Amino acid sequence: MDKVIMHVDMDAFFASVEMVDNKKLKGKPVIVGGIFERGVVSTCSYEARVFGVKSAMPIYMAKAKCPNGIFLPVRYDRYKEISNKIFDVFHEITPFVEPLSIDEAYLDLTHVNKNPLDIASFIKNKIKKETGLNISVGLSYNKFLAKLASDWNKPNGLKVIQKSDVPEILFPLSVDKVYGLGKKSVKKLNDIGIFTVKELYDLPLIMLLDFFGKFGLEIYERIRGIDKREVTIFRERKSIGKETTLSNDTDDKNDIKPYIKSFSKSISDIMKSKNLRGKNITIKIKTASFVNHTKSKTLSYYICTEDDIYKEACNILDNLEFQEKIRLIGVSISSFKEETVEQMSLF
Structure with missing residues (x-):
């Protein structure tokens, strides 16, 4: 029996909470992270991203890119309060919830006797009703593909990746979309002319093992739709x-x-x-x-x-x-x- 894995991700979470709490901010370039130039961007609205602002960018650089941006301090307690409400909705569906962060999680729906698309609609509608926020949802048969699906058509997205879609659906993607490939690994691949998943797919396993050691096997399998990681309820703090x-x-x-x-x-x-x-x-x-x-x-x-x-x-x-x-x-x-x-x- 194939697994049914859902990945859920709040859209521009901190900035979205600020816009719900202050309706005057809706549709504006909201940048959360601080009001002082030496801080860094925690997150920003999609309106700010148009100007090239992104998470972890220094505030002074964000101000240069988006001089009309609305810069706000982080209100972590408020975000945690909203996050708790959202995770309560997840736990109404299944006890198999793996938090990745305050605004992101995996849900294992394999043994939930309901249509996964109906569950996705229920979650999206209930969170919208209770918090005013949008959430993007991805559905697939493993964690890698579910996370990829949730990011497919953000914001407020819903995407299903089925076995029959793989590997062709992955081929046009850049290699930095492959879970496990960080900046150094991506640069290493780019340096030998590998930029897309299709180009990575065409490399023999022996070359990936040479490049990445035993981790090369995971990459080889992942781009072929194989991801053996389980949804873990309790994540050990490292x-x-x-x-x-x-x-x-x-x-x-x-x-x-x-x-x-x-x-x-x-x-x-x-x-x-x-x-x-x-x-x-x-x-x-x-x-x-x-x-x-x-x-x-x-x-x-x-x-x-x-x-x-x-x-x-x-x-x-x-x-x-x-x-x-x-x-x-x-x-x-x-x-x-x-x-x-x-x-x-x-x-």
Whole structure:
């Protein structure tokens, strides 16, 4: 029996919530991410995207591209409130819901005894009625194709990709549409003249294995409509971190350490609330020329306190050599284990 997988994705979620809450913003280039030039775009309305604005773009660049844009700060609590309502609708349909982010999820409908298109219509209509928001839905027999389908005719889209459509429906797509191929992999393919899925499809498996190691088999299968990943109800959190753009670029580490101190407290609070300890600490920096660098250290023991996280993060920072000034700093911890409490024997 073929699986029935749905991928759901809110359209320009943060910006759409702002337009629902303030009707005067509807149809305008709304850009959420901050009002200060040193911030970055979290998301933007489709009206802003026409001007070339996109997520993760620096605010100053977004302002240059869209000078008449309406720039708003992030209201995460409000977005989370709306997200909870949306996920409640998903759980009315099936318990097999895998959240990917605050506004995106997979649903496994394989054992739901209803027409998948009827389910998609129900979800779209109910979310529109309860929140005023549009959602794009993709349906297929695996996760890769379902996600591809939801992105096919955004916004407010609905697309079904069937087995009989594959692989021909994929051939015209650019290789960056293939799940698992990041920027470096795409560039590597482009450098040898591979730009479309059809061109990638024509490569022998041995060449993909040579290019990408054992991951090459997954790519080979994926563009042939094979994706064995299951919808996972509980997603293990791989890391906990905080980052921020600095008020001013700096190469003075003493300017950066107060941020690390604040991050360490926030990370420690989250870890303690989830009963976690970790042993891999990572420092992330972004230079003034927007180049990202990370440096990690794996400890021989697990930590969770603010002081320990701060100490280890500062040790990493002190051993970094800055080639230029820094505009962003981040700290994260990973390689978790759950804290257990052992009851001592009376004897």
